[in-house]
Amino acid sequence: MRMMVMSLMALPLAACAGTNGAGANGAGSDTPPAAMAEGPCRNDGLDSFVGQKASADSGAALLKASGAKTLRWGGPGMAMTMDFRPDRLTVSYDEAMIITSARCG
Numbered sequence: 001m002r003m004m005v006m007s008l009m010a011l012p013l014a015a016c017a018g019t020n021g022a023g024a025n026g027a028g029s030d031t032p033p034a035a036m037a038e039g040p041c042r043n044d045g046l047d048s049f050v051g052q053k054a055s056a057d058s059g060a061a062l063l064k065a066s067g068a069k070t071l072r073w074g075g076p077g078m079a080m081t082m083d084f085r086p087d088r089l090t091v092s093y094d095e096a097m098i099i100t101s102a103r104c105g
Contacts, residue, residue, distance in 0.1 A: 047102075062089060068104065075093060
C-alpha cells in the first residue's frame, strides 16, 4: 500500500519531466528543439522573425541574430518561468507554429 501511494505521488513529477524530454529531441512533439549560441542577448532586429514558421532553422537564425546563449520556445498556453536571464532568448509561437514574438530574458 505504501509503495502505491508513493508511486501516485511521483506521477505528477514524472509527467512534468517527460514534457521537456519529448520537445528536446523532437519525438512526439511539435515544439522545435532547443539550441545554443554564443553570448548575451540583444533584441535589435528580432521583430523581423515574427510571422515566420517556428523551426530548428529559424531558431538557429534567431540565436545568431540575438547573440543569446540559450533559446526557449513557448507554445500556445505553455507555462514558463518569469525569471530574467540576460543570455536567453524566448520565442513564442501560435497553434500554426508561426512565431508571434521574440524577446530577450
